[in-house]
Amino acid sequence: MIKRKALTAFTLICLLIGIVLTGCSSEGSSGDGSASGGKIHLKFMHDWPKGSSPAYFNLVNEIIKDFEAKHKNVKIDVEVLNPDQYRDKIKVLAASNELPDVGLTWSNGFAEPFATGGQFTPLNDIINKDFKDQFVPGTVESYTFDGKSYALPMEMNITYIFYNKEIFKKYHIDVPKTFDELKQAGEVLKKNRVIPATVGSKDGWPASMWFMYLADRIGGPTILTDVINGKVKMTDPAIVKAAQEVQNLVDDGFFVKGNTAFSNDEAKGYFLNEKAAMFLTATWELPNFTTSPDTSKAFKEKVGYFKFPLYEGGKGTDINSYVGGPGLGAFVAENSKHKDVAKDFAAYLVKEWGKRSVEKAGILPATKVNTNGLNVHPMYLDVLKDINEASNVTTWFDTQASPNVSELHHDMMTALFGKQVTPEEFAQKQADALAKEAKK
Amino acid sequence: MKTVMSRKSVIALYVLPSLILVLILIYIPIVLSGYYGLTDWNGVGKMKFIGLDNYITLIHDKLFWTSTWHSILLGLFSVLSLIGYLIVSLILASKLKGSNLLRKIYIIPMLLSSVAIAQLWVKIYDPNNGMINSILTSLGVEHTPLWLADPKIALYAIFLPIVWQYAGFYIIILYAALINVPEELIEAARIDGANAFQIAYKIKIPLISGVLKVLVILAVVGSLKYFDLIYVMTGGGPGHASEVMASYMYKEAFGKFNFGYGSAIGFGLLVISMAATWLIQKFLKTKSDD
Known part of the structure; x- marks a missing residue:
């Protein structure tokens, strides 16, 4: 009841501050994009906040750092939200054509409107080139609509x-x-x-x-x-x-x-x-x-x-x-300005994720895991064995x-x-x- | 003539910024959501214009009317609780010892965020080891209620924390109105032999009737669009037993990707809220006229 008023007041103040600040910042940001050594800024959004999923958060950060070290001209700007907020925000961003260059999406019904609505870019080229026979069967299919695959699956759960x-x-x-x-x-x-x-x-x-x-x-x-x-x-x-x-x-x-x-x-x-x-x-x-x-x-x-x-x-x-079924997968936005770099990053992220996630974060990736010499809790080995022996996984x-x-x-x-x-x-x-x- | 004109433009100049903001933030979105209500839109892809289909579905949507009824119940409940707040404020304003401290205690729930309040009450209502059921069990009650899990009482179980949450807000306003009642009037009444009850009923309450009217409108409209605690505590469940208009709208738009239909619900909510405000104003006006 009073909240509405307070909220309106707050938004008004924000807007005023915004108006004042845009005067200063617009120059700054345009300079950022082109002048500062020609660095490419990629926006990446995920829903693993430090507080509730620290293992995921740290692993993602580690992979991002490695990627930046390999690609000196790329800077990844990360935005982290908790899952419920993420779910809503990504819909709002899509409605205004402002999806991040790379982000995470759930499979099937969640991804479909984005994929068929032309918001995600098809990733079949990467999947064929970098991930041949590497995904657990049935995972990529969950992000595939009309023969095109729109995300690289990162999780597999039973x-x-x-x-x-x-x-x-x-x-x-x-x-x-x-x-x-x-x-x-x-x-x-x-x-x-x-x-x-x-x-x-x-x-x-x-x-x-x-x-x-x-x-x-x-x-x-x-x-x-x-x-x-x-x-x-x-x-x-x-x-x-x-x-x-x-x-x-x-x-x-x-x-x-x-x-x-x-x-x-x-x-x-x-x-x-x-x-x-x-x-x-x-x-x-x-x-x-x-x-x-x-x-x-x-x-x-x-x-x-x-x-x-x-x-x-x-x-x-x-x-x-x-x-x-698969949980989250990485997508690349159709209207990303640096689509190739974004695709490279998504591929790197998913690949490294597959290599490190079991040991570092205890997550079962959607890519096949080599259990030889894997230093993990025995329950993981049992589960990975079960997945390999599964006769069927109904999403x-x-x-x-x-x-x-x-x-x-x-x-x-x-x-x-x-x-x-x-x-x-x-x-x-x-x-x-x-x-x-x-x-x- | 010239000065008037120049004044008008000056007036316009001063009014313009807030006018633009109000237009951008409130009126244009209202019109837009009314328009979105005319489309079949999943929030991402292309909008398809489907005329009044959504609004026709809305009128026949049982769930919408159930949730409307729940919102109205909440409104009635909030208005009734105003009586309680009024009594508390009357006591506080009557120079009670420690009323300053009590006032601060009452305002505390207002300072907590809705989500924190919701979590607190979810724990209190927990059917297995919550506070209420633990007390009931220790008193020998065998079949303790399930509270939020029981469709028959879930809605009322949520009303309680909502009332508790806003108590401080209403009490502060009522208290401020009451201490502004001129002391001379009360003194005069006292000399004439009026007792405390008569002073409250015949002098104080009539003098703050304007504030009361505003509070009734605030309570009703606030209730009609209420969302926070319900969303966090039951999510409108179990099985829509505690669904209100705003939570239903949220579910349609963000849960099912039906932004078109969600907008139609939002527009329905607006119409109902405006009608309620109009009715209350009319009702209260005739009363004060005679």
Whole structure:
């Protein structure tokens, strides 16, 4: 209420200062561009702030420094935002044709409007020249529209159930191989007043991981992708059954109480504080469970992971089928003034990232990793081995879907966990949205 | 004649800078967002003009009206809370010992950023180890409420911190208005034998009615476009149970890339806010006229 006024006042003051300052600075900046030794300034934006992701931040800075050392005439100007702000700002920048020369983008539905809207430049030439057979299969495809690839993937994540080994041992629970065993494990934990699993279903996407795996196990590994491509309807009995099983778990008290009000981070807290025994999440959490100085050593030793159990009678019979996908990729802006240099930088960044990220930041890159002589926590070696042996990685449903359907999916997931919709309504509403989109 | 003309141009010269700023920052964006509402636009690519389609969808959009109802509820709640603020301010203004200190205490929530307040209250409401439920459990309540996770109470659970957040602001304004009530009037009333309640009801409140009117408008309009705490605490959830107009607009525009439809919602919000302001002004005017 008062904020609006204060904000207006603040903007006015900023504007006035801006007007005064432009008088001084316009001369300065034009001199900068051409006169100062002809240095090329590249703008680079990423969303790994020092505070929340120090390992990423430092690694990026290290790579930038190396690049600048190799290319004396280039200066990289970095802008760092936190992910939510980044998500919004990049849309605003694109709307005014002011994207940074190089930046990061999420895959599929997020990247599509930028790519087809002519904001990103196709990078097929670099991919063919510098990255032949170097990306994990299925990653580049997530940034490919109409045969052109618009970003160099930097991350590859798959999803596991992480669990607290000590709690499991204390109550003599074996790692569940089937969904029934998982439910039984939940019963034992509940009896002993331990929360079986934590999930931040307010955000939708963490909740969706449970749904996606059940859909994969019940309906087979291709079902979600088929739904997106219109080959299978969202109202398919297998999907409805998956949603039903999710809600059964909710009814059984399998998940932490009040999860529809928890963000992913809040839910994670229950796992880190050992209040909950299981946490279904992706491998981007690995640093927190292995190397991060923020988690206690004692806790790190207790964390293990297992693959999502199989569903009796389901079509998905391979436990090596995962739900996962690429995270961020590097793009080059179509109207960058120094496109070639920008492309060089993007390629260098992704290449070096692939070489150093596992060791230095604990991130699994989308480029293939040579595990020989790799000095990392054994959990990484296990995960890298799993990725190599994976029979299928289904890209997250919400990532594959358009922003419109994705947002609806998140809403519906929260509603499913909050028991505000039945599994049938859950499927029907999304089917309607998908059908509406297909018509367009 | 000449002097008048020159004065006019001088006046224009002085008015012009702020006029331009107001135009650029407020009126032009309003017109533009009204126009964007006529297009199918994902914020990046080309705009497609689709006439009144978005506005027609808006009128039939149940979710929009639900969120409007939630915003109106928040407005009612804020106006009702003004009564509480008025009572507190009356007490503070009555030369209570330590009222200076209390005033400062009340203003503290206003100094905190909305996000900090939201985080604070999320922790307080946590259904498993939050403050409220811990107290309830220790009192022997078995089925403690889920607060923000319960669609039936999430909205009201957020109202509380919102009211708490702005308490200081309203109390300060009311307090300032109350201490400006002339002392002679109160003294005269006291000599005539009026008690404290009568002085408050018959003298102080009528004298600050102008300020009260402004506060009612501020509270209602502020509530209609309210966003911060709701966005951080529940994000409009669970399942739109605490969705308000502004959060719905944000989700459409920035979540779903529907900048066209988002703009239409924004324009709807503007129309509703203006209508509310007009209604309140009309309502309060007739009352003070007779």
